[in-house]
Amino acid sequence: MSFYGDLKKIIKSNIREYGMYIALLAIFIFFTVATNGIFISSRNISNLLNQTGYIAVLAVGMTLVIVIRHIDLSVGFLAGFLGAVAAIALTQWNLPVFVVIPLVMALGIVAGLVTAFPVAQMGIPSFVASLAGWLIYRGLLLLVTLRTGTIIIPNDTYNAIGNGFIPDFPEISFLPGMHKITLLIGVIAVILNIVGEIKNRKNKIAYNFEVVPMNMFIVKLIVISAIILGITWVLAGYNGLSWTVVIMLAVVMVYHYVTTKTVLGRYIYAIGGNPEAAELSGIDVKKMTFMVFGSMGMMAALSGILFSSRLQSATTTAGSLFEMDAIAAAYIGGVSAAGGVGKVTGSLIGALVMTSLTSGMNLMGIDISSQYVVRGMVLLLAVIFDVATRRASK
Amino acid sequence: MNDHILEMKFITKEFPGVKALDEVSFSVKRGEIHCLVGENGAGKSTLMKVLSGVYPFGEYTGEIYLNGVEQKFSGINDSKKAGIAIIYQELALIPEMSVYENIFLGHEISNNGIAVNWNETIKQATEMLKKVRLNVNPATKVKDLGVGKQQLIEIAKALTQDVKLLILDEPTSSLNEDDCENLFELLRDLKKHGVTSILISHKLKEVINIGDTVTVLRDGRTISTLDAHKGEVSENVLIKQMVGREINNIYPPRRKAVGNEVVLEVKNLNAYNPRIGRDVLKDINFNIKKGEIVGFAGLVGSGRTELALSLFGNPVGYQIEGELYINGKKKKFNHPRQAIKAGVAYVTEDRKGNGLILIQDVKQNISLANLDRVSMRGVVNENSEFTIATEYKDALDIRTPSIEQKVLNLSGGNQQKVSVAKWLFVDPEILILDEPTRGIDVGAKYEIYTIMNRLAEEGKSIIMISSELPEILGMSDRIYVVSSGRISGEMPVEEATQEKIMHMATN
Ligand SMILES: Nc1ncnc2c1ncn2[C@@H]1O[C@H](COP(=O)(O)OP(=O)(O)OP(=O)(O)O)[C@@H](O)[C@H]1O
Ligand SMILES: [Mg+2]
Numbered sequence: 001m002s003f004y005g006d007l008k009k010i011i012k013s014n015i016r017e018y019g020m021y022i023a024l025l026a027i028f029i030f031f032t033v034a035t036n037g038i039f040i041s042s043r044n045i046s047n048l049l050n051q052t053g054y055i056a057v058l059a060v061g062m063t064l065v066i067v068i069r070h071i072d073l074s075v076g077f078l079a080g081f082l083g084a085v086a087a088i089a090l091t092q093w094n095l096p097v098f099v100v101i102p103l104v105m106a107l108g109i110v111a112g113l114v115t116a117f118p119v120a121q122m123g124i125p126s127f128v129a130s131l132a133g134w135l136i137y138r139g140l141l142l143l144v145t146l147r148t149g150t151i152i153i154p155n156d157t158y159n160a161i162g163n164g165f166i167p168d169f170p171e172i173s174f175l176p177g178m179h180k181i182t183l184l185i186g187v188i189a190v191i192l193n194i195v196g197e198i199k200n201r202k203n204k205i206a207y208n209f210e211v212v213p214m215n216m217f218i219v220k221l222i223v224i225s226a227i228i229l230g231i232t233w234v235l236a237g238y239n240g241l242s243w244t245v246v247i248m249l250a251v252v253m254v255y256h257y258v259t260t261k262t263v264l265g266r267y268i269y270a271i272g273g274n275p276e277a278a279e280l281s282g283i284d285v286k287k288m289t290f291m292v293f294g295s296m297g298m299m300a301a302l303s304g305i306l307f308s309s310r311l312q313s314a315t316t317t318a319g320s321l322f323e324m325d326a327i328a329a330a331y332i333g334g335v336s337a338a339g340g341v342g343k344v345t346g347s348l349i350g351a352l353v354m355t356s357l358t359s360g361m362n363l364m365g366i367d368i369s370s371q372y373v374v375r376g377m378v379l380l381l382a383v384i385f386d387v388a389t390r391r392a393s394k
Numbered sequence: 395m396n397d398h399i400l401e402m403k404f405i406t407k408e409f410p411g412v413k414a415l416d417e418v419s420f421s422v423k424r425g426e427i428h429c430l431v432g433e434n435g436a437g438k439s440t441l442m443k444v445l446s447g448v449y450p451f452g453e454y455t456g457e458i459y460l461n462g463v464e465q466k467f468s469g470i471n472d473s474k475k476a477g478i479a480i481i482y483q484e485l486a487l488i489p490e491m492s493v494y495e496n497i498f499l500g501h502e503i504s505n506n507g508i509a510v511n512w513n514e515t516i517k518q519a520t521e522m523l524k525k526v527r528l529n530v531n532p533a534t535k536v537k538d539l540g541v542g543k544q545q546l547i548e549i550a551k552a553l554t555q556d557v558k559l560l561i562l563d564e565p566t567s568s569l570n571e572d573d574c575e576n577l578f579e580l581l582r583d584l585k586k587h588g589v590t591s592i593l594i595s596h597k598l599k600e601v602i603n604i605g606d607t608v609t610v611l612r613d614g615r616t617i618s619t620l621d622a623h624k625g626e627v628s629e630n631v632l633i634k635q636m637v638g639r640e641i642n643n644i645y646p647p648r649r650k651a652v653g654n655e656v657v658l659e660v661k662n663l664n665a666y667n668p669r670i671g672r673d674v675l676k677d678i679n680f681n682i683k684k685g686e687i688v689g690f691a692g693l694v695g696s697g698r699t700e701l702a703l704s705l706f707g708n709p710v711g712y713q714i715e716g717e718l719y720i721n722g723k724k725k726k727f728n729h730p731r732q733a734i735k736a737g738v739a740y741v742t743e744d745r746k747g748n749g750l751i752l753i754q755d756v757k758q759n760i761s762l763a764n765l766d767r768v769s770m771r772g773v774v775n776e777n778s779e780f781t782i783a784t785e786y787k788d789a790l791d792i793r794t795p796s797i798e799q800k801v802l803n804l805s806g807g808n809q810q811k812v813s814v815a816k817w818l819f820v821d822p823e824i825l826i827l828d829e830p831t832r833g834i835d836v837g838a839k840y841e842i843y844t845i846m847n848r849l850a851e852e853g854k855s856i857i858m859i860s861s862e863l864p865e866i867l868g869m870s871d872r873i874y875v876v877s878s879g880r881i882s883g884e885m886p887v888e889e890a891t892q893e894k895i896m897h898m899a900t901n
Contacts, residue, residue: 203777206777207777207780207781209780209798210796210798261773261774262769262772262773262774263765263766263769263772263773263774264772266758266762266765266774267765269751269754270751270754270758270762273751273752273753273754274748274750274751274752276709276747276748277747277748277749277750277751278751278762279709279730279748280706280709280730280740280742280748280749281730281762281763281816282729282730282731282733282734282735282763283731283762284729284731340751340753340754341753
């Protein structure tokens with residue numbers, strides 16, 4: 001078959017997956033044109049990624065919750081509340097950062113387990129259980145910030161999480177103005193990806209799995225390498241990789257590995273696909289429900305840390321609507337409400353779509369009311385596209 | 395022009411990687427009962443889906459003539475209007491709704507187009523129930539009725555429209571003999587009133603019993619159309635044409651090696667189901683020996699599945715009393731996982747409901763209950779998973795273009811084989827099979843029986859729950875009969891007859 005024939009066939013049969021990448025690309029091109037290139041500037045992209053961080057980690061946790069056919073509405077205000085707890089621990093209890101972060105994450109896990117309790121043990125719908133959590137954490141957030149109002153966090157180490165960048169080599173004259181370690185990391189990532197893909201392909205061939213034709217494989221490698229190098233180049237032109245991006249990528253990588261390669265991941269998707277069959281296969285559905293909500297709580301804590309450190313303060317309204325953005329990101333990224341379907345990498349893309357829209361429309365000076373309408377419509381379109389392609393592939 | 399109500403010509407339908415139908419031609423005479431038979435995956439259900447518009451015109455090639463007029467259905471509503479009604483094996487009733495609501499669901503009776511006229515609905519529903527000879531209160535919730543009655547309600551629902559051609563896809567696979575006989579009486583009755591029926595079934599005896607004409611499909615092709623009234627139809631002929639070879643002995647012989655050691659023993663088991671508020675099992679005592687196949691006979695709903703679930707970690711949450719011994723050691727399983735660890739496996743009767751993950755592929759389903767076997771330190775080794783799943787696919791002859799095909803896309807019988815493969819993969823000492831051959835063809839049945847025999851010869855013990863008496867008599871060493879949650883009889887197979895078992899099962 002011809003090169004373009006192959007290309008068309010592959011895009012067609014993976015349209016659902018590629019669809020969101022294409023959508024993201026379209027959004028990028030549109031805003032770049034509409035803002036005369038400001039959108040694609042190093043500074044804006046760097047900002048955009050940092051804004052994505054606290055939504056992306058929530059979306060990753062939410063993906064698993066939706067995969068096992070549940071929902072967690074409480075995580076927005078939980079993030080806000082835990083951000084405030086972190087601020088209080090730093091400013092009033094004078095605890096060091098390296099104690100505060102694990103403490104807050106542990107609290108997040110506990111909060112997730114508490115939400116899971118009525119769901120797993122008593123069969124209460126997670127929508128209701130987490131709606132109760134939404135109210136409770138909102139109340140708690142107001143309570144702890146009641147006396148002080150906004151709590152300023154005067155801690156440089158903590159604030160670096162949301163605002164800092166990874167260090168660079170001391171002055172080298174080579175490539176002035178570029179962040180060299182970022183570039184180096186980009187190049188290493190490209191090499192690792194190529195080596196990994198080749199190994200994977202060889203393995204698949206050895207086991208007679210279906211593989212894409214060689215030319216398509218090369219095209220895929222080139223495209224992915226170009227994207228990684230492009231992004232690192234853009235970032236290196238500003239301050240390099242931020243700590244937020246590093247954390248976000250680490251979270252996505254760990255969750256991606258767990259969901260695609262481990263027994264735990266299989267169990268989660270099996271429960272989503274058919275909880276009764278999973279139970280009869282010896283999977284402890286209750287335990288897994290606790291684990292998934294626990295992980296969600298931990299991600300809420302991380303989100304709270306990223307957000308409060310980015311603002312260098314804890315506010316009384318922190319976290320409002322985060323849960324909605326995270327749920328929207330997960331759906332744009334292809335999770336299915338029927339359960340058992342959805343990838344964490346997809347949810348990362350979904351989160352990027354959401355923040356790109358906000359960032360682009362802010363640059364264009366579009367007012368906030370219209371922004372909500374546009375974002376709502378994009379969500380709807382994404383889900384319609386998802387359902388339509390799913391039906392077509394049947 | 396002719397007396398054919400339906401003619402399908404050169405129908406071809408392809409799915410990615412499979413040609414499900416390859417120029418199939420199929421004609422049905424007016425007023426007959428036409429049986430469609432063939433192996434699992436032969437294309438029977440697909441052909442009927444083409445006919446009823448599930449796969450609309452354009453997704454297949456070929457021509458469909460109804461009463462000599464070409465039809466191009468673009469959906470099931472079109473075929474409904476043309477007088478075709480299809481009843482799927484998976485019943486499509488709403489369990490929480492009443493009988494009369496279900497019968498008129500989708501075409502409610504209304505005087506003003508807004509409010510439903512419930513009195514008229516109930517009156518007409520009562521008439522429909524009379525037509526299908528079902529004696530239940532139309533206000534009963536569907537979930538409180540057995541499958542046999544639900545089936546009749548589906549037919550009643552279909553009959554509310556003006557039906558000329560009634561299609562039933564494996565209606566009898568979960569019915570007991572009485573319910574089957576009832577259904578057939580009804581079909582004969584409808585025939586007298588001018589309704590033509592197409593019946594898909596794997597039970598060849600009933601095909602011979604009721605069919606006027608039989609069409610055999612194999613690998614997506616029409617093999618033959620046989621006229622029962624000319625004596626062309628017999629079990630041997632059908633098997634040969636379906637499978638392509640002869641099967642002389644439906645129940646393969648086994649080198650019996652029943653040991654003396656009792657592998658599993660249950661004493662004074664009682665179970666109470668708090669959800670429906672009644673006892674489901676009472677005073678159950680039984681045992682199984684090493685290398686033994688023990689049949690559990692009884693009517694549908696007699697409590698055999700409940701018994702299996704009680705042994706298998708009690709996932710439904712019954713309140714259980716009594717003792718369970720495995721190899722003489724007292725055990726108590728609070729979760730299926732513990733039962734699996736102790737060497738017990740349970741193949742469910744409801745593969746779609748709680749057996750398989752339909753949206754996952756064949757290999758993931760096969761490995762699910764024993765992922766430890768293909769993983770190290772919690773990481774799944776996909777290569778060994780692939781290799782092992784392929785072995786099981788070959789051993790059970792699961793027909794699928796690839797083991798990466800979603801189970802959803804397999805034919806019913808091949809799904810059943812995946813379900814069996816999944817539990818063989820666990821390598822159990824005690825295998826509980828709940829209606830293991832439901833919906834599978836003669837050839838595949840033979841394969842499953844052969845596997846059961848091999849396991850028994852290896853010293854494994856098997857509990858086989860089955861509503862098909864010939865199967866119970868053909869495969870078991872010993873038989874327990876279950877009736878209303880109690881064990882009403884026990885006998886070695888040598889002393890068993892169908893009449894004796896039925897007598898114990900019904901009192
Ligand atoms: N949606 C689908 N996608 C892909 N393949 C399909 C799909 N539906 C059916 N097939 C394939 O088409 C073939 C015919 O399937 P069909 O369900 O018609 O078989 P059948 O004769 O009804 O078998 P059974 O007796 O097991 O129900 C099978 O190989 C099956 O795997
Ligand atoms: Mg079928």
